[in-house]
Amino acid sequence: xxxxxxxxxxxxxxxxxxxxxxxxxxxxxxxxxxxxxxxxxxxxxxxxxxxxxxxxxxxxxxxxxxxxxxxxxxxxxxxxxxxxxxxxxxxxxxxxxxxxxxxxxxxxxxxxxxxxxxxxxxxxxxxxxxxxxxxxxxxxxxxxxxxxxxxxxxxxxxxxxxxxxxxxxxxxxxxxxxxxxxx
Numbered sequence: 001x002x003x004x005x006x007x008x009x010x011x012x013x014x015x016x017x018x019x020x021x022x023x024x025x026x027x028x029x030x031x032x033x034x035x036x037x038x039x040x041x042x043x044x045x046x047x048x049x050x051x052x053x054x055x056x057x058x059x060x061x062x063x064x065x066x067x068x069x070x071x072x073x074x075x076x077x078x079x080x081x082x083x084x085x086x087x088x089x090x091x092x093x094x095x096x097x098x099x100x101x102x103x104x105x106x107x108x109x110x111x112x113x114x115x116x117x118x119x120x121x122x123x124x125x126x127x128x129x130x131x132x133x134x135x136x137x138x139x140x141x142x143x144x145x146x147x148x149x150x151x152x153x154x155x156x157x158x159x160x161x162x163x164x165x166x167x168x169x170x171x172x173x174x175x176x177x178x179x180x181x182x183x
Contacts, residue, residue: 012170019162023079026155030072037065060134064145071152075159078109102167106160113157120149 044058077083090101127142 008169009171011168012166015162015165015169019079019159019166022155022158022162023076026072026075026152026159030069030076033065033069033072037062037069040065057134057138060132064148067145068148068152071148072155074152075155078156078159078163081163099167103164106164106167110157110160113153113160117150117153117157120146120153124150 040058040062044055044062047058048054085105090098093101124143124146127146130142132140132142132145
């Protein structure tokens with residue numbers, strides 16, 4: 001049974017609103033991590049080459065901040081449909097077929113994100129007892145850096161589900177097959 005056009009529009013509208021919320025949920029920490037990483041790298045360079053007293057922790061902290069920023073950016077890319085996509089054949093299909101191909105692709109992406117999130121979660125749990133190589137003297141465990149994968153995976157899964165709802169129940173204008181990079 002097909003949903004009525006008004007119901008379809010309502011579902012797409014709610015999914016779009018939630019998608020923007022998930023985007024902000026990822027964007028603010030991503031921006032913060034990127035800014036903090038820039039400051040840490042700058043401090044590391046100044047202390048190493050200007051003051052000649054290197055900070056032992058700057059490289060490791062910058063690396064973990066970069067992992068968080070890059071991981072969180074995945075869900076933003078999904079929302080904005082900026083990830084690589086092969087649209088050569090899909091763009092030649094009728095609109096109704098494009099919707100279902102998009103859903104099939106998103107189901108494959110969801111499966112991958114589920115595996116990534118599940119195993120990332122267990123890896124992060126294992127990291128609770130493992131101390132960070134350089135930050136061990138401060139009592140910081142690896143759980144903080146390893147948590148980036150399950151957190152970002154969960155956000156990316158939520159964003160993928162919301163994009164599937166927009167694809168299924170949105171109008172032709174909302175279905176943005178060309179949002180991905182064409183190959």
